[in-house]
Amino acid sequence: MKSATVGLPVVYRLGVCSRIVAAALGGYVLASLTGISLAALVPLARGEAMISGMMLSFLVYVVAVLWCFACHSAWRAWLGLLVPSLVLAAVNGVLLWGHS
Amino acid sequence: MKEGFRQAMAWLHTWAGLVFGWLLFAIFLTGTLSYFKDEVNHWTHPEIASHPLDDAAALDKAQRYLEQHAAGMKTWYINLPDERQPYIQVMYPGPSGRFANQILDAGSGQLAAARESMGGEFFYQFHYQLQLPYPWGRWLASLCALVMLVTLISGIITHKKIFKEFFTFRPRKGQRSWLDGHNAVGVLVLPFHLMITYSSLVIFMTMLLPGNILAQYGKQTTAIYDDLMPSRGVPAAANQPAPLVSLSELYRDFQQQAPGSRLGLIEVDHPGDANASVVFGRHGGDRIVHQIGYGRVYDGVSGALRFDRQVSSVPMMIAGGLYGMHMGHFAGPGLRWLYFLAGIGGTAMIGTGLVMWLGKRQLKHAKSARQPFHLCLVAVLNVMSMGGLMLAVIGFFYANRLLPFELAGRSGLEVRVFFWVWALSALHAALRPARQAWLEQLGLAALLYAGLPLLNAVTTGQGLNRSLAQGDWAMAGVDLTALAWGLLLAWAVRKLWRNVPVVKARKVAMSAEGEPT
Numbered sequence: 360m361k362s363a364t365v366g367l368p369v370v371y372r373l374g375v376c377s378r379i380v381a382a383a384l385g386g387y388v389l390a391s392l393t394g395i396s397l398a399a400l401v402p403l404a405r406g407e408a409m410i411s412g413m414m415l416s417f418l419v420y421v422v423a424v425l426w427c428f429a430c431h432s433a434w435r436a437w438l439g440l441l442v443p444s445l446v447l448a449a450v451n452g453v454l455l456w457g458h459s
Numbered sequence: 460m461k462e463g464f465r466q467a468m469a470w471l472h473t474w475a476g477l478v479f480g481w482l483l484f485a486i487f488l489t490g491t492l493s494y495f496k497d498e499v500n501h502w503t504h505p506e507i508a509s510h511p512l513d514d515a516a517a518l519d520k521a522q523r524y525l526e527q528h529a530a531g532m533k534t535w536y537i538n539l540p541d542e543r544q545p546y547i548q549v550m551y552p553g554p555s556g557r558f559a560n561q562i563l564d565a566g567s568g569q570l571a572a573a574r575e576s577m578g579g580e581f582f583y584q585f586h587y588q589l590q591l592p593y594p595w596g597r598w599l600a601s602l603c604a605l606v607m608l609v610t611l612i613s614g615i616i617t618h619k620k621i622f623k624e625f626f627t628f629r630p631r632k633g634q635r636s637w638l639d640g641h642n643a644v645g646v647l648v649l650p651f652h653l654m655i656t657y658s659s660l661v662i663f664m665t666m667l668l669p670g671n672i673l674a675q676y677g678k679q680t681t682a683i684y685d686d687l688m689p690s691r692g693v694p695a696a697a698n699q700p701a702p703l704v705s706l707s708e709l710y711r712d713f714q715q716q717a718p719g720s721r722l723g724l725i726e727v728d729h730p731g732d733a734n735a736s737v738v739f740g741r742h743g744g745d746r747i748v749h750q751i752g753y754g755r756v757y758d759g760v761s762g763a764l765r766f767d768r769q770v771s772s773v774p775m776m777i778a779g780g781l782y783g784m785h786m787g788h789f790a791g792p793g794l795r796w797l798y799f800l801a802g803i804g805g806t807a808m809i810g811t812g813l814v815m816w817l818g819k820r821q822l823k824h825a826k827s828a829r830q831p832f833h834l835c836l837v838a839v840l841n842v843m844s845m846g847g848l849m850l851a852v853i854g855f856f857y858a859n860r861l862l863p864f865e866l867a868g869r870s871g872l873e874v875r876v877f878f879w880v881w882a883l884s885a886l887h888a889a890l891r892p893a894r895q896a897w898l899e900q901l902g903l904a905a906l907l908y909a910g911l912p913l914l915n916a917v918t919t920g921q922g923l924n925r926s927l928a929q930g931d932w933a934m935a936g937v938d939l940t941a942l943a944w945g946l947l948l949a950w951a952v953r954k955l956w957r958n959v960p961v962v963k964a965r966k967v968a969m970s971a972e973g974e975p976t
Contacts, residue, residue: 395674406686407774409675413664414778416671417605417657424609428471429464451674 688752735759909945
């Protein structure tokens with residue numbers, strides 16, 4: 360990180376951009392899905408379950424952002440968000456299907 | 460980012476902190492001022508006199524005023540005077556859709572003959588809306604909060620030996636001193652930082668996470684209100700006129716049910732209609748847990764109690780508790796000052812971080828005649844975001860005293876003065892060398908802050924001689940805080956003045972080793 364503006368390869372900069380997008384958007388999706396899943400699974404009244412899920416969402420968001428910048432490559436950052444997001448989406452899909 | 464976990468976190472801390480630091484500095488400073496919102500309101504409305512508190516009488520006055528001036532409006536909102544707010548506040552959506560917000564004298568019950576000013580409300584709204592249209596300002600402020608949280612956590616990870624280093628302070632060592640100061644203030648107020656940042660997200664959670672609401676409720680929007688804001692569930696208008704019950708009568712019932720508890724926001728729905736409702740919210744100072752959308756709901760014609768709901772479930776208590784801790788309504792004077800100091804600590808942590816980012820990189824270019832453009836840009840942004848903001852804030856206070864009393868659109872003009880001063884300071888910072896810009900802006904700010912008590916005394920006759928003698932601590936407190944802040948800035952200017960620029964300092968250090976430079 361010695362010189363921020365000169366001498367860094369384009370690939371590196373694209374990687375940083377990719378991580379930022381992953382953190383902002385991917386992190387949001389994962390955070391929201393975690394909150395939704397928790398709300399669907401905890402045995403609480405609907406409003407209370409939703410509030411609990413939302414409060415958890417923000418914590419997940421922070422961890423997701425940290426993950427995006429801690430892992431070794433931008434690809435892994437995306438993978439680490441997409442896989443749990445898909446799993447959670449599947450769980451929610453099954454729950455929704457079970458309800459209807 | 461291949462260097463390992465802690466290096467990666469240091470990178471994140473550095474860059475997220477830089478990019479959002481300027482805005483976060485403004486959010487923290489104006490948010491900190493908001494802990495004394497009522498006191499600032501009092502200072503910006505010096506004409507409004509305090510009267511002994513009498514809730515029932517104040518309710519009667521508010522009701523009389525609203526029945527005369529806002530009959531037929533859909534909703535009325537009333538805020539009663541308390542020990543921090545001397546006036547009655549009434550609000551209602553006007554016929555044109557514009558929200559009327561009026562200040563009544565608690566003695567006469569009529570419009571207070573006071574200067575038009577947003578006062579502390581301006582700083583309060585700025586700190587979460589950033590003067591942007593709804594909802595963009597709130598979204599941007601929330602993004603800042605998330606980045607702040609990320610920066611805090613990555614900062615903790617970066618400073619592994621954080622608690623050990625907390626006891627390390629190396630004064631007069633340039634860059635090291637800034638780092639030690641940054642760490643010390645960061646750790647000292649860390650619980651506050653984490654609480655204030657996380658709670659700000661929780662406050663806006665229903666705006667930030669619409670998907671979560673959709674997943675639970677789908678299209679059943681009324682069910683959301685029933686669950687989260689039960690007091691909103693009031694019947695629609697019957698379109699048959701009926702006189703509104705006396706609010707002070709209801710207040711007597713409220714007092715019997717909960718002796719000693721105070722009223723918060725009072726909401727009257729469909730006043731003058733057969734289906735009128737009255738909602739008595741509870742005062743934020745009575746309980747840490749913030750309870751928006753909860754309260755005692757009365758029939759607005761018969762005065763019968765419909766229902767009374769308070770936050771009771773654990774998740775709601777946690778969310779409401781975080782909300783309440785963020786706002787600090789419950790805090791008495793001592794705790795309020797602690798909030799204020801913690802807020803200043805947070806602001807200082809952000810400021811020292813910004814200064815450090817630049818100082819570290821400038822050192823590398825110390826030998827070259829010109830600094831690279833990006834460093835110049837950061838230098839300008841640093842001056843305008845910190846020095847300039849402090850000038851803008853004090854500019855608002857000066858505008859409050861110096862703009863003519865009767866001027867049309869006065870309160871909007873005060874706000875414009877704030878932004879004009881800020882813009883001018885940015886221009887000044889861009890035109891002057893960084894060190895000169897700092898010296899001049901902080902020097903001017905020191906004069907203006909220290910001079911505020913004098914300005915107040917000259918323009919209103921409510922200077923320290925009178926406010927201290929009368930025990931008007933809100934008025935005196937703003938004056939004294941401005942004076943103290945001015946002195947602090949003067950000290951900073953003196954330090955900066957004596958502190959020779961980096962390149963020279965190095966040579967001095969080399970020639971006279973061991974002596975403090």
